Amino acid sequence: MKPPPFDYIRVDNSDEAVELLAEYGDEARIIAGGQSLMPMLNMRLVRPQVLIDIGCASDLGGIEKKGKVIEVGATTTQSELEGWSNLETNLPLLAAAIPKIGHFQTRNRGTVCGSLCHADPSSELPTCLMLLSGEMELKSKKGTRRVKADDFLIGVLTTAKQVNELATKAIYPVVQDGAKYAFTEFHHRHGDFAVVCIAGMAVGSTIKLAVGGVADRPEVREWQALEGNAIDDALNDFAWDMRGSDDIHATAQYRRELVRHLGRQVIDNLSIQKKNGLAK
Amino acid sequence: MKKFNQEERHTVKIILNGEPVEGIAEPRLLLTDFLRHEIGATGTHVGCEHGICGACTILVNGKAVRSCLMLAMQADGLEIDTIEGLADNDGRFNALQQAFHENFALQCGYCTPGFLMTLSEYLKCNPDPSIEEIKIALSGNICRCTGYHEIIHAALDAAKAMRKI
Numbered sequence: 001m002k003p004p005p006f007d008y009i010r011v012d013n014s015d016e017a018v019e020l021l022a023e024y025g026d027e028a029r030i031i032a033g034g035q036s037l038m039p040m041l042n043m044r045l046v047r048p049q050v051l052i053d054i055g056c057a058s059d060l061g062g063i064e065k066k067g068k069v070i071e072v073g074a075t076t077t078q079s080e081l082e083g084w085s086n087l088e089t090n091l092p093l094l095a096a097a098i099p100k101i102g103h104f105q106t107r108n109r110g111t112v113c114g115s116l117c118h119a120d121p122s123s124e125l126p127t128c129l130m131l132l133s134g135e136m137e138l139k140s141k142k143g144t145r146r147v148k149a150d151d152f153l154i155g156v157l158t159t160a161k162q163v164n165e166l167a168t169k170a171i172y173p174v175v176q177d178g179a180k181y182a183f184t185e186f187h188h189r190h191g192d193f194a195v196v197c198i199a200g201m202a203v204g205s206t207i208k209l210a211v212g213g214v215a216d217r218p219e220v221r222e223w224q225a226l227e228g229n230a231i232d233d234a235l236n237d238f239a240w241d242m243r244g245s246d247d248i249h250a251t252a253q254y255r256r257e258l259v260r261h262l263g264r265q266v267i268d269n270l271s272i273q274k275k276n277g278l279a280k
Numbered sequence: 281m282k283k284f285n286q287e288e289r290h291t292v293k294i295i296l297n298g299e300p301v302e303g304i305a306e307p308r309l310l311l312t313d314f315l316r317h318e319i320g321a322t323g324t325h326v327g328c329e330h331g332i333c334g335a336c337t338i339l340v341n342g343k344a345v346r347s348c349l350m351l352a353m354q355a356d357g358l359e360i361d362t363i364e365g366l367a368d369n370d371g372r373f374n375a376l377q378q379a380f381h382e383n384f385a386l387q388c389g390y391c392t393p394g395f396l397m398t399l400s401e402y403l404k405c406n407p408d409p410s411i412e413e414i415k416i417a418l419s420g421n422i423c424r425c426t427g428y429h430e431i432i433h434a435a436l437d438a439a440k441a442m443r444k445i
Contacts, residue, residue, distance in 0.1 A: 002310065002329075005308050006308060007283060007285055007286045008307035009281060011281050034349055038349040043330060053353070104344065105334065105344045
């Protein structure tokens with residue numbers, strides 16, 4: 001349970017980091033908070049030749065509102081975003097989802113971008129990025145590019161980020177006018193990985209859900225004017241279409257049941273918020 | 281940019297419980313092992329070494345973190361607080377330790393440093409927690425002796441005592 005040997009390089013900015021990535025390619029790994037990478041190193045599931053620590057990089061922190069999006073820097077921790085005073089008004093979905101990520105001790109080090117790059121199919125931040133159609137900013141020596149969540153999250157622990165690229169920002173679109181948001185998940189114990197997590201939003205008569213933990217990445221579906229029994233049928237179809245499989249945490253059947261049950265909870269929550277909004 | 285070769289040993293300086301200390305670390309050395317084997321501060325315990333059990337929880341710049349999920353190199357220059365720094369200057373238990381003592385909130389004591397350091401940060405942020413909130417705050421610390429009830433009661437008592445300070 002000790003990491004294998006590696007060279008450790010502490011960089012001062014993102015330019016140095018991408019320079020090193022260009023030199024070492026897949027022999028290098030980026031570390032920021034290390035809450036996903038350190039367990040993998042300790043268990044020797046990864047054996048990088050070089051560990052590039054971006055923790056002290058001067059240009060990779062911060063939370064910034066730019067027009068209709070919030071840009072979260074690569075070294076911004078989940079706790080920093082959780083404690084950001086404008087979170088509830090700009091990103092109510094994340095205000096609901098972040099307290100469910102791990103424990104407060106892991107959120108104190110774990111970064112937003114790190115969780116997105118780790119791309120665990122059941123984790124909260126990728127599921128929210130999918131629902132909100134957010135983007136990731138990736139930087140290499142050649143320049144930067146932005147990749148939509150749908151193209152970025154490819155599968156289990158797999159993203160579109162190339163070995164020579166550094167994730168520099170996560171970009172979450174802010175709350176839409178009149179839209180309602182809800183998040184829920186089922187886990188065996190608080191702080192465990194979710195068995196199933198569901199993020200939902202309602203705009204006008206459109207309902208959109210993102211489901212993590214069933215398919216090999218969070219999946220999104222959208223419906224128009226969904227009501228009554230049609231909701232249950234729609235959720236059932238969605239649950240089957242994701243083709244979940246059995247593992248030690250839950251069977252595929254149990255996951256379908258969670259999608260139907262939690263999906264209904266999220267949709268009911270959205271419609272209550274809508275009614276309350278109209279009453280005001 | 282600064283490179284640290286894997287075979288070489290490098291000086292790491294930290295502020296441990298208010299005192300500057302330094303030790304030698306190779307890049308792969310975990311902060312837990314640095315504290316225990318290099319500095320000799322063995323109050324921080326090593327449990328699972330992959331971030332699940334919370335036994336190794338310490339404060340880094342005032343924030344509770346897992347010291348097994350951090351490299352000693354990453355702690356260079358930072359303020360670290362461990363269980364050794366909790367007691368008052370005259371050596372008496374602080375309010376949190378006293379509450380654990382009075383509530384029988386430990387048996388074998390292996391997990392206790394982690395619980396105390398977790399609560400050290402948590403009770404500062406939330407001085408009047410509910411039982412439900414304490415359960416969530418402590419969900420990242422595993423105890424195999426007490427069954428948690430005594431620990432939760434100790435946390436409530438400590439919060440009460442600390443509100444009077």
